[in-house]
Amino acid sequence: MRVFTGIDLGSTTTKAVMLDENGDILGRGITNSRSNYDLAAAIAKAEARTSARFVLLGRELATTEDAAALDRFLPRLQIELRRRQHLQRLEVLREICAEECQHPRVARIREELERRVDQIVSQLVAAEARPGPLAIITKEAKGSDFFRDRASSDYSRLAEKAADVEVGFDDLMSIFDKAIIRVENTELKEGFEELILQALLDLGSRFDETTLARYRAAVQRTLAIELIDGGVIGTGYGRQRLPFPKESIRSEILCHGLGAHHQFPNTRTVLDIGGQDTKAIQVDGVGIVTSFQMNDRCAAGCGRYLGYIADEMNLGLHELGPIALQSERTVKISSTCTVFAGAELRDHLSSGQRQEDILAGLHRAIILRAMSLLARSGGIDDEFTFTGGVANNPAAVKALRQLVQENYGDRVLNISPNSIYTGALGAALFCRRAAEDRAAA
Amino acid sequence: MVDAKQTVTEIVARADALYHDLEFGAVKRWKETHPGGKVIGCLPTYAPRELAHAAGMLPVYLRGAGDQVEIIRGDAYFQSYICQLPRGMIELALSGRLDSFDGFLFPAICDVIRNLSGIWQLHFPDKLARYLDIPQNFDVEVGGRFYAEELRRLLTDFEQLSGQKVSDDALRHSIGVYNTHRRVIQNLMDLRSEKPWLVPADETYLVLRAGDVLPVEEHIEMIKQYLQSVVELERPMRDHSRVVVSGAFCEQPPLGLIRTLERAGCYIVWDDMTISARFIAGDVSTSGDPCVALARAFIEQGVESASVYSCKKKKGSELCETVRKAGAQGVIFAAPSFCDPALLDQPMLQTALDQESIPWTAFKYAENLGQFQVIREQAGTFSDSIRLWGA
């Protein structure tokens, strides 16, 4: 089977989308862009392949199982699959943490440090290994969360408890900070085959032998399908850094425009808030970009801003939105400078403002900047699609909804659960199109 | 005593309400009581309000949207490296807050305001949008003549807008009213430099800003009453330094910033924040051709300003003079970010101050600045250094 891949090398995250010959989405993959773009692209692509296999497995199973059974089974299988991947990463984390503890810098407290770090990681593992729908897994299944974010917020919470005069919070965190980067840049050893069989085993007790046998057979058939690379198109912030020829690169503006159009064909205006840039795009009825604006050289008010805030508050990125939603009185925030955000936040906290009110203000501040950009690009037409990672954040969406209503009146606001993949989807569509053109030529 | 305190509180509360009311309720009320009356919005810095007054119109100074209005559409019109004021203006206009205005006057002050007049012409073609060129030639026979003609042309526009023919006598009368206005303001400024603890900076500022929207006669009364009452108050004198604030003639600093300065230990004994009402020093002649009189006054009695070419040999001598007259110990340069006129002026003014050993400090702001810590530190250190070591 020929597959077409789009890779969106964002400033903070790298996303991959894989299409089949009919243009249907087969798989998606995402990883943090951090230090190595090539590696990030490889990891995202590998993830997309894994998830493509999973979709194919679904197709195979559909030939033998009835729909209701599949609906029960597949999500569970996916959860188990993710849990497996997650546990794998935790083990990598454990190893690397142990290595980091050997650093001469911490020689003074090595033993105690080792013990506590290991204890923390074990607690993380224990929490993950517990059966049932885990926060991390369901969140991740929504396509929004990262191992890093989740692990770091859990880790720092546990670290705070584990810290004392002898081994300080700083000591514990510095081990994690160093380790997590290496963890993220490690390609997982086990591939789809091992993982899925493991996952099946985990679920095994719930099915009878014959069903299991059918499932296994489907897995085998899936594995037999050859995924032939029909091409890759890169886009996004780091696209110039990829070892792609020029004709395999598309501007992220066009990709977001086309991706959004594909998701919601009536889209006329697209807002994309990514890690370091915000784009306001106008598209016509067939997905062609007619005008666009990007933030200028200052990264104020972009996704990273939320990242800083989350770090500052010792929360996971995904927790910010829900907390902000509880606010009843939004605090006015003046600075959207990403770096200053932390200071301003502390300022308000120390003047007695409530956390949720401040957070609501921060979200509003980001959206306000986006509103300016939208206005600059030509306003908000019906329908309006919000893409990029920040679209996963319910408080940002709420602020956006409100401001759109106030300034433009009624507009249909589209948000895909896969909004973060919009750029990659656009790239994949371009890729498939290019292949068709080649075939036609 | 109790009365005085109450009067001051009331006046300040009223001024505060006017300051914060960006729906311009006062303008709407004026229109209700003056059926058919026209309102003209004037941008900073100096507008010859006498002309509008004589035509039976209400001239209102507009200075951006302050720190209360969220700028959404305004940003769509200006890049990040342009000051805040024009965004605020656009935001006010597009959100309908300026609907009760019948015309707008854009005095020549900088490229931004100048181009804003063009934006207005493009966007609001049914309202008068008038750019007023001011002369940069200070020969009464050359620049004066040109300016008098410009004023006359403007007056014709006003006459058309208001439907009122303006006689020379009417214009002379208006000039007389504004002369009184200038005098009471001068009295307030004098008190400020004499006893700054009686007239805190934020209060003075609000009272003066009330003159942006109030009919001039009302504003004269307000200042008079304020002056009368405030001198009766027992306000303690603090161990503060005395400073002049310079550079804030156009886009205004947020009220919080003015308060921050005083809290950090600086009495503001003179500033150019509301310079528009004091742009002409002294009275304008009420005899002869009134447009010529206004033009002459501008050329001969106009204050030093960043937006006017300075024909004095030494830039800044006027600022040094002001410092001396107001008994200030230092100068705080507070200019809007990206304000070319104010910021390009500063090095010259600073050199002049250095030569006279007058200490100064400088920072930038935007009308919607929300954080003042840095400024507080800076102003505080400045005040510390004057107080702990000053003469």
Place this chain on the structure above:
Amino acid sequence: MILTCGIDVGSSAVKAAIIKSHPGSGRAREGAELVATHVERIRRRDQRHVIRAVYDGVLEAAGLTESDIHYVATTGEGELVDFRTGHFYGMTAHARGALFLEPQTRAVLDVGALHARAISMDADSKVVGYRMTSQCASGSGQFLENIARYLGVTLEEVGALSLEGDRPEKVSGICAVLAETDVINMVSRGISLPNILRGIHESMANRLAKLVRKLELDDGIVLVTGGLANDIGLVHATRAALVEHGIDSRVETHPLSVAAGAIGSALWGGYRYERLSPDTKQAA
């Protein structure tokens, strides 16, 4: 004997110092002694909580109790210290502290988490001029901290690593956030950690040098204070940058540089304490 405590509440760390000085030693506080200092990073904790911990910490280090202290002087976000006696502004305090640490100091380069400022002073620690970075956080400590986090090195390692750099890579962006991307790119291009860090240091140093350059300096030492004084890489780069900008002042740092603000405010506290009226003294 007058015991005063200075507390410098910064945006990333709280610093405290206790000073013993003699009555009648005036503004100069001749013979004042530093009894103890204590510093803690705030790191996502409640500031008030940290302030208390730091105060307790410095008292413990000095072997004193709260009632021994005559005057608690604050600087920075002093409002948060509800037990303070008086407040001094940042630059006044830093200049005083710098002079105490190094009597030849004529300029202070205070590089903290969010701001950098250059302060010139006279032999009496009077601030005669200063320059600060603007409302933009690029080139500050927080920026360096983020980068370090990205690169997976601790702050303590940054300085030494940077010194190993031999072919520093220029950071182009002005914005701290966008510079992060620059840095990411560098890593992916295989630039070594030391060269990246050195490049960042050089770009920060260049900004600092520009601040210093705007001051009119007499002879004497430029003392680096604030948290980044600990970063020898930055100090080293700053030295080079100043030379490049034609400033021949000597750049020094002091092991207690980070506490300069706290020390300075404690010294000022002693001065003010003597000038307080007897009943305020009682209350204090």
Place this chain on the structure above:
Amino acid sequence: MDNVDKEPSMLKQKEMIGAHFDRLAEAPAQGKKVVYTFVPGNLTELLLSFDVLPVYPEINALQSAMRKRSGDFISEAERIGHSEDVCTYVKCDIGMKRSGNIGPTGKPIPKPDLLLLSYTGCFTFLKWFELLREEYDCPVVLLHTPYQADGEITPSMREYMVRQIRSEVIPALEKLTGRAYDEDRLRECLELSRQAEDDMVHVLESAQNRPSPIDAYFGGVFYIGPMFTAFRGTKAAVDYYAMLKQEVDARIARGEGPITPDGPMGPEKYRLVVEGPPNWTHFREFWRMFSEEGAVVVASTYTKVGGVFDFGFRHDPNDPLGTLADYCMGCYTNRSLPQRVEMLASYAKKFSADGILVNSVKSCNSFSAGQLVILREVEKRTGIAGGFIETDLVDARYFSAANVKNRIESYLQMIEQKRSGKTEEVRA
């Protein structure tokens, strides 16, 4: 353009400019008077008639940038207290002065004997000369050009200018040179200007051809050089433009596109109208971002800052002072926003452009404030695609190559996509 074949006009221009700087360097020794003045609204013919040499600080600034010296100059100006926020042309010039005032050819630029503040349409010029006045001990004479706020030149404006020229500028020049105003000499210069102007307009209009034989923005800044500076009103300029015209006509005949720093441009793919000044610090790199993609600029407004000639204005020897006034008031920088919109829209049509691109420079409020509105209006009136990039004139810190390239690429791809009209639906 070192390793690329140069056309004769390029060499001639280089020679002309070199000679001018030589003359300047020798001026003090030769007892020649030097006058500093500005490009927009310059009175070059009048100066020539008095036989004084003009110096244009903006030109020095942009030359410094092209030679990568502007960064040091700007930081020198910031050192002495200038804000990061203000126009970098000013800072570059002040910094250059403070660093010894060495011109682009490495020879010193003499001090002014007179500052002729004849400027058009920008308040910063006023500040600039106030600042220069502090630096030099010399007389200043100011010529205030009233702004075309309502899109027209009124008799009162014209009178005001003529009166200023007559009662202030001319007496100042007479005093400086010790010679009387010679109106016949001025008329001769104006006649030469008129001739050169005809040929220059011909060259600029040539961009209507497909492919366009010139790049009217990047190439354009070279073409306007002599005309906007020391050479208008000279025989040398007349010859230069005649030569240039010939070359361009020859390229049209051969069906060739413009010459870029990397040699002749490849096939023309996009035709753009550009508003706003260029960036000088990365001039070639910037140009290359366009030429490599096959984008040619067919008309620009920047090439009109020192005079708008393509709507019919020519210097008129029969009304010497009046024509100078009209010239000053007509410069692009003195035109109101509605006039600028008008002009851009007419270019889009006349030159069959695919897009209008705004290069907004941080330095220049005069140009930049309102450009977003201009862009929207032109898009609305012409229906062609608008694009927006941000750089700066001479401050390299504000040129983020990756960022600019990204936007230009996206913009051109957008035009391409729009043009090809390829879509999912259409293909399905």
